Amino acid sequence: MVNTGKKTIFSGVKPSGDLHLGNYLGALSQWVELQDQYDCIFCVVDYHAITVKQDPADLNRRTLEIVKHYLASGINPERSIIFQQSDVTEHTELAWILNCVARMSDLNKMTQFKDKAGENQENVSVGLFDYPALMASDILLYQTDAVPVGDDQVQHVELTRTLARRFNQQFSEVFKIPEVVIRKEGARIMALDDPAKKMSKSGQGAAGYIALADTPEEAEKKIMRAVTDSGDSVIYDKEQKPALANLLTIYSLLDHTPIKDLEASYRGKGYAEFKHDLAGVVKKFLAGYHLKFNCFRDEDVKEILKQGMAKAQPLARETIAKAKRAIGININR
Numbered sequence: 001m002v003n004t005g006k007k008t009i010f011s012g013v014k015p016s017g018d019l020h021l022g023n024y025l026g027a028l029s030q031w032v033e034l035q036d037q038y039d040c041i042f043c044v045v046d047y048h049a050i051t052v053k054q055d056p057a058d059l060n061r062r063t064l065e066i067v068k069h070y071l072a073s074g075i076n077p078e079r080s081i082i083f084q085q086s087d088v089t090e091h092t093e094l095a096w097i098l099n100c101v102a103r104m105s106d107l108n109k110m111t112q113f114k115d116k117a118g119e120n121q122e123n124v125s126v127g128l129f130d131y132p133a134l135m136a137s138d139i140l141l142y143q144t145d146a147v148p149v150g151d152d153q154v155q156h157v158e159l160t161r162t163l164a165r166r167f168n169q170q171f172s173e174v175f176k177i178p179e180v181v182i183r184k185e186g187a188r189i190m191a192l193d194d195p196a197k198k199m200s201k202s203g204q205g206a207a208g209y210i211a212l213a214d215t216p217e218e219a220e221k222k223i224m225r226a227v228t229d230s231g232d233s234v235i236y237d238k239e240q241k242p243a244l245a246n247l248l249t250i251y252s253l254l255d256h257t258p259i260k261d262l263e264a265s266y267r268g269k270g271y272a273e274f275k276h277d278l279a280g281v282v283k284k285f286l287a288g289y290h291l292k293f294n295c296f297r298d299e300d301v302k303e304i305l306k307q308g309m310a311k312a313q314p315l316a317r318e319t320i321a322k323a324k325r326a327i328g329i330n331i332n333r
């Protein structure tokens with residue numbers, strides 16, 4: 001990435017499961033739009049995936065698949081850097097330094113750890129607990145201005161800001177303080193079978209999420225079976241009708257139609273008609289998405305990752321050198 005004077009965006013996805021519509025609407029589709037105004041860096045964060053057990057062959061395959069999702073969503077590797085986290089070893093190096101700045105009390109506040117570890121806190125990996133320090137490292141290495149993520153990651157970006165400020169104060173001004181960017185609608189797509197839970201690729205049955213790899217027919221069935229609320233008028237009301245609000249959000253984002261217009265066109269019509277049409281919208285979206293996804297070959301993806309690494313590494317090296325100098329390491333060389 002040449003220095004264009006534009007602000008820098010950084011974000012990433014873990015290669016830990018099937019990507020779903022929540023990932024697309026909350027993250028990927030937002031990234032695509034940001035490419036016009038920012039220098040963007042999109043990472044496949046494989047070291048985050050191994051915080052829970054992964055099958056090695058699956059991890060490798062999924063890493064390439066995530067890149068294909070980036071490309072199918074519209075990320076342009078000519079404009080944005082796409083790379084694999086483990087290819088740039090400065091990520092784990094800075095994570096260690098940040099581990100020594102982070103306090104137990106910072107990490108103990110992280111709700112995602114509590115959700116993921118559940119009752120099993122003593123037996124999960126230390127990596128799962130410490131994961132936000134690695135995420136902070138990802139972001140801070142690139143002097144990132146803004147981090148577009150879904151709502152569930154906001155707390156981790158806030159921690160990143162805390163660690164950056166603390167480091168700058170304790171040593172010297174090394175890191176830029178990043179802002180979080182979340183979309184107004186779609187930052188938290190909910191599970192189709194339970195509107196109180198976020199759509200998630202792990203820890204949920206397949207009925208709750210539409211995988212980007214689902215066939216249009218599978219997706220149609222999931223939409224038709226999605227839970228709805230009592231009543232039958234198609235109105236957006238997050239409190240009274242959380243399931244319908246979620247479906248309206250999905251419809252609106254995929255069809256590029258404001259929710260108000262959808263409410264108007266379904267006035268006097270029931271849920272069944274609405275769901276039938278939404279299923280059509282989702283099917284059409286997935287069919288187009290699969291056509292794009294299937295165009296990319298593994299060889300092309302590996303080349304994109306190689307080029308991405310070559311662009312990301314010098315940026316990461318510059319920051320880690322500054323950070324090490326600030327803490328008194330490598331000062332004489």
Ligand code: ATP
Pocket residue numbers: 012013014016017022023024025026027148149150151152153186187188189190198199200201202
């Ligand atoms: P898991 O659900 O297995 O914990 P995840 O989907 O949260 O994983 P990633 O795949 O790394 O984890 O997330 C990629 C991006 O998608 C993140 O920015 C995350 O905030 C966003 N995202 C994940 N789930 C949703 C959702 N239900 N709605 C909106 N955005 C989401």
Ligand code: LTN
Pocket residue numbers: 010011012013014045048134135138139147148149153156
């Ligand atoms: N923690 C995120 C993935 C992630 C990320 C990042 C997102 C790792 N490093 C840096 C934005 C910026 C997740 O679980 N979705």
